[in-house]
Amino acid sequence: xxxxxxxxxxxxxxxxxxxxxxxxxxxxxxxxxxxxxxxxxxxxxxxxxxxxxxxxxxxxxxxxxxxxxxxxxxxxxxxxxxxxxxxxxxxxxxxxxxxxxxxxxxxxxxxxxxxxxxxxxxxxxxxxxxxxxxxxxxxxxxxxxxxxxxxxxxxxxxxxxxxxxxxxxxxxxxxxxxxxxxxxxxxxxxxxxxxxxxxxxxxxxxxxxxxxxxxxxxxxxxxxxxxxxxxxxxxxxxxxxxxxxxxxxxxxxxxxxxxxxxxxxxxxxxxxxxxx
Amino acid sequence: xxxxxxxxxxxxxxxxxxxxxxxxxxxxxxxxxxxxxxxxxxxxxxxxxxxxxxxxxxxxxxxxxxxxxxxxxxxxxxxxxxxxxxxxxxxxxxxxxxxxxxxxxxxxxxxxxxxxxxxxxxxxxxxxxxxxxxxxxxxxxxxxxxxxxxxxxxxxxxxxxxxxxxxxxxxxxxxxxxxxxxxxxxxxxxxxxxxxxxxxxxxxxxxxxxxxxxxxxxxxxxxxxxxxxxxxxxxxxxxxxxxxxxxxxxxxxxxxxxxxxx
Amino acid sequence: xxxxxxxxxxxxxxxxxxxxxxxxxxxxxxxxxxxxxxxxxxxxxxxxxxxxxxxxxxxxxxxxxxxxxxxxxxxxxxxxxxxxxxxxxxxxxxxxxxxxxxxxxxxxxxxxxxxxxxxxxxxxxxxxxxxxxxxxxxxxxxxxxxxxxxxxxxxxxxxxxxxxxxxxxxxxxxxxxxxxxxxxxxxxxxxxxxxxxxxxxxxxxxxxxxxxxxxxxxxxxxxxxxxxxxxxxxxxxxxxxxxxxxxxxxxxxxxxxxxxxxxxxxxxxxxxxxxxxxxxxxxxxxxxxxxxxxxxxxxxxxxxxxxxxxxxxxxxxxxxxxxxxxxxxxxxxxxxxxxxxxxxxxxx
Ligand SMILES: Nc1ncnc2c1ncn2[C@@H]1O[C@H](COP(=O)(O)OP(=O)(O)O)[C@@H](O)[C@H]1O
Ligand SMILES: [Mg+2]
Numbered sequence: 025x026x027x028x029x030x031x032x033x034x035x036x037x038x039x040x041x042x043x044x045x046x047x048x049x050x051x052x053x054x055x056x057x058x059x060x061x062x063x064x065x066x067x068x069x070x071x072x073x074x075x076x077x078x079x080x081x082x083x084x085x086x087x088x089x090x091x092x093x094x095x096x097x098x099x100x101x102x103x104x105x106x107x108x109x110x111x112x113x114x115x116x117x118x119x120x121x122x123x124x125x126x127x128x129x130x131x132x133x134x135x136x137x138x139x140x141x142x143x144x145x146x147x148x149x150x151x152x153x154x155x156x157x158x159x160x161x162x163x164x165x166x167x168x169x170x171x172x173x174x175x176x177x178x179x180x181x182x183x184x185x186x187x188x189x190x191x192x193x194x195x196x197x198x199x200x201x202x203x204x205x206x207x208x209x210x211x212x213x214x215x216x217x218x219x220x221x222x223x224x225x226x227x228x229x230x231x232x233x234x235x236x237x238x239x240x241x242x243x244x245x246x247x248x249x250x251x252x253x254x255x256x257x258x259x260x261x262x263x264x265x266x267x268x269x270x271x272x273x274x275x276x277x278x279x280x281x282x283x284x285x286x287x288x289x290x291x292x293x294x295x296x297x298x299x300x
Numbered sequence: 301x302x303x304x305x306x307x308x309x310x311x312x313x314x315x316x317x318x319x320x321x322x323x324x325x326x327x328x329x330x331x332x333x334x335x336x337x338x339x340x341x342x343x344x345x346x347x348x349x350x351x352x353x354x355x356x357x358x359x360x361x362x363x364x365x366x367x368x369x370x371x372x373x374x375x376x377x378x379x380x381x382x383x384x385x386x387x388x389x390x391x392x393x394x395x396x397x398x399x400x401x402x403x404x405x406x407x408x409x410x411x412x413x414x415x416x417x418x419x420x421x422x423x424x425x426x427x428x429x430x431x432x433x434x435x436x437x438x439x440x441x442x443x444x445x446x447x448x449x450x451x452x453x454x455x456x457x458x459x460x461x462x463x464x465x466x467x468x469x470x471x472x473x474x475x476x477x478x479x480x481x482x483x484x485x486x487x488x489x490x491x492x493x494x495x496x497x498x499x500x501x502x503x504x505x506x507x508x509x510x511x512x513x514x515x516x517x518x519x520x521x522x523x524x525x526x527x528x529x530x531x532x533x534x535x536x537x538x539x540x541x542x543x544x545x546x547x548x549x550x551x552x553x554x555x556x557x558x559x560x561x562x
Numbered sequence: 563x564x565x566x567x568x569x570x571x572x573x574x575x576x577x578x579x580x581x582x583x584x585x586x587x588x589x590x591x592x593x594x595x596x597x598x599x600x601x602x603x604x605x606x607x608x609x610x611x612x613x614x615x616x617x618x619x620x621x622x623x624x625x626x627x628x629x630x631x632x633x634x635x636x637x638x639x640x641x642x643x644x645x646x647x648x649x650x651x652x653x654x655x656x657x658x659x660x661x662x663x664x665x666x667x668x669x670x671x672x673x674x675x676x677x678x679x680x681x682x683x684x685x686x687x688x689x690x691x692x693x694x695x696x697x698x699x700x701x702x703x704x705x706x707x708x709x710x711x712x713x714x715x716x717x718x719x720x721x722x723x724x725x726x727x728x729x730x731x732x733x734x735x736x737x738x739x740x741x742x743x744x745x746x747x748x749x750x751x752x753x754x755x756x757x758x759x760x761x762x763x764x765x766x767x768x769x770x771x772x773x774x775x776x777x778x779x780x781x782x783x784x785x786x787x788x789x790x791x792x793x794x795x796x797x798x799x800x801x802x803x804x805x806x807x808x809x810x811x812x813x814x815x816x817x818x819x820x821x822x823x824x825x826x827x828x829x830x831x832x833x834x835x836x837x838x839x840x841x842x843x844x845x846x847x848x849x850x851x852x853x854x855x856x857x858x859x860x861x862x863x864x865x866x867x868x869x870x871x872x873x874x875x876x877x878x879x880x881x882x883x884x885x886x887x888x889x890x891x892x893x894x895x896x897x898x899x900x901x902x903x904x905x906x907x908x909x910x
């Protein structure tokens with residue numbers, strides 16, 4: 025192995041240029057041109073009109089709420105698993121909580137249809153009890169539920185990974201110095217686990233903003249999010265230029281959000297690599 | 301008391317995570333097609349599944365793409381990692397940042413931008429474009445798994461091999477590959493699971509009647525629940541679980557015998 | 563005269579703008595045990611790596627016999643290295659590690675087996691063939707590394723601080739072992755260390771380095787007894803170094819007294835010199851006319867001997883003396899030494 029063998033990296037450099045850089049460049053070009061290929065800001069102008077702004081804000085809002093819920097539900101799970109003393113039991117629990125990460129995302133979303141649908145289990149139970157049927161599917165609540173359900177493991181795992189690494193001695197030391205368990209948690213454990221929380225937030229928020237499967241399956245046609253807008257513009261309306269602009273805007277928002285989160289913690293990228 | 305509370309919470313959360321999947325699985329054996337009622341046990345939906353030519357073709361493409369994408373991206377990713385590893389700090393950083401784009405970019409952006417690329421070069425979308433897309437999003441994960449192993453490797457090992465007469469290629473074959481093998485295996489497993497699981501990028505980069513299982517499920521699910529999809533989902537979930545189980549057992553055994561970590 | 567096997571001519575190496583090895587020349591004879599000795603960072607490893615072929619000289623030549631080997635890649639040089647951290651291949655057992663270079667050369671299985679067995683015998687590890695590297699102690703790994711480096715029958719064995727990772731006891735044992743192995747395999751050993759005691763014990767020849775320059779080279783006895791400058795004197799062993807003047811041939815004056823010595827007056831423009839007297843060469847006795855007189859200011863037991871500091875009455879110079887006799891603090895004493903205990907060096 026010597027420096028001459030750097031050439032081994034060159035084919036992939038070419039591959040990256042063609043299949044990673046060029047597509048994004050083209051996305052940019054499409055965003056700033058019209059159907060005739062001339063430079064135009066029309067796509068952005070029409071994006072920043074109330075209908076589309078509402079779609080964007082709605083996406084951000086739902087992603088935000090689902091991130092908050094994932095955090096509220098997920099942190100205790102991660103904490104409780106990390107505190108299980110028996111290693112075997114701890115690992116089993118961890119495995120059970122992260123196993124869904126490996127199951128097809130689409131199927132997990134679909135599985136809620138079998139529960140919430142008009143023909144689904146819940147309505148069947150209600151009917152059996154002679155209670156009125158509920159419209160559980162095809163509303164923002166269902167979309168939110170789908171997001172939380174799908175992304176919860178992505179909140180639990182990074183937080184757990186950090187918690188499990190925190191030296192038990194810190195807590196003991198805090199206790200020794202007179203902190204009660206609650207103070208030990210708020211003053212030691214939680215601050216130390218922030219990097220995991222940041223990773224978790226990023227890993228939930230990003231896919232939640234961009235998803236089009238969840239709103240499309242659980243939200244029905246009415247609850248359009250930015251992901252659906254992009255999908256619709258490219259696959260149905262055939263308006264690639266507008267779709268590109270919407271993609272570019274979403275990408276920018278996500279990258280800015282990540283940058284912002286990165287500010288909080290430099291180790292975040294490392295965690296992502298670790299998780300990846 | 302605290303322990304009881306903890307267990308109650310954890311089991312409730314597990315119920316939340318698994319109940320929908322279990323219900324779906326149970327429904328796949330339900331003879332009654334409509335409503336939530338139980339109409340008796342049946343394997344009818346599975347039988348129909350195996351007769352369905354669309355599903356067979358989707359299964360074929362899913363597996364084919366996953367295998368090809370895994371092989372190609374594992375080899376390419378490993379070779380590229382070695383190349384990248386040998387570059388100086390600055391060049392390496394640039395390459396890794398670009399490599400990182402498909403990891404952090406939302407799938408939909410990756411999919412859409414590749415779709416635009418294929419249109420730009422007038423490439424008809426189908427099997428080939430989908431495969432290219434899969435390779436493109438798999439290689440970064442292989443590199444992210446292999447490169448750390450290269451960095452952890454003791455440089456003296458390379459020099460020792462050179463010192464003992466090994467030429468550059470022999471060093472790679474006899475020493476480097478053995479040292480980074482756990483990283484390569486992890487990378488390959490990542491590539492396979494990502495590829496077999498992918499929906500969004502495949503959705504935007506395929507065409508000409510080529511669909512994978514995810515795309516098929518999506519198109520069916522948009523029309524509402526159907527017992528065949530329940531059956532198909534059950535099989536897919538069981539396969540992945542089984543696969544993970546095998547991988548887990550394998551790495552556990554390894555850990556025990558050689559202390560090697562995967 | 564033994565045949566020269568390795569020679570460096572005007573060897574120079576810089577990293578960026580940082581000159582690390584500065585135009586040095588040396589020769590190493592066949593079957594010699596040569597040690598590069600110097601403080602950390604003085605360029606020892608760099609020299610060794612240039613000989614091994616891991617580092618390319620910026621200028622100058624390295625010869626193997628009469629051939630310049632500057633451009634020959636490491637894998638083609640008939641030299642092998644024992645690395646400081648051993649660099650044993652963790653995925654191979656002891657046998658495969660030692661067999662590595664022979665497998666590269668595609669030697670027959672039988673020959674390989676015989677050679678590995680022979681080498682394991684040399685390093686005292688017979689029967690360890692199938693052992694995992696991780697299961698060996700530091701000393702055993704060290705032996706495997708030596709065996710592996712010898713497997714190719716190299717003309718020269720290069721060792722970079724090979725004992726530094728071992729504990730003191732193991733280090734002493736391995737020193738003896740190394741010397742034994744070198745005699746047994748009859749090969750040139752080029753050794754790098756910052757430990758002067760190790761160098762003195764092991765070497766036929768020592769090359770003392772500082773800041774990438776050779777200070778002195780010679781046999782351990784030469785270097786110990788006749789350090790050429792204060793750096794060598796100080797580095798090779800703790801020494802008393804005093805400013806003095808040559809008054810004539812075989813006479814030197816320091817601390818206000820004249821002493822006989824074994825050196826001639828140097829033919830330099832100045833008579834200023836530095837005088838080195840080893841702590842163990844000084845005897846403590848009565849204050850006399852011809853002795854240097856002072857007061858004991860400290861006494862520390864060092865295991866085998868006492869280390870005594872005597873402050874000289876006239877100049878406040880602190881002499882260090884190693885002796886097995888006990889002397890009380892504040893006692894007035896006279897320091898005595900013979901003409902051949904006085905080493906004269908040019909003033910630094
Ligand atoms: N690859 C390198 N790049 C830059 N500087 C180096 C490199 N290798 C060694 N040096 C520098 O050269 C000097 C001598 O190093 P070295 O030969 O390792 O010394 P020694 O082995 O005597 O401790 C040190 O100052 C070190 O920092
Ligand atoms: Mg060194």
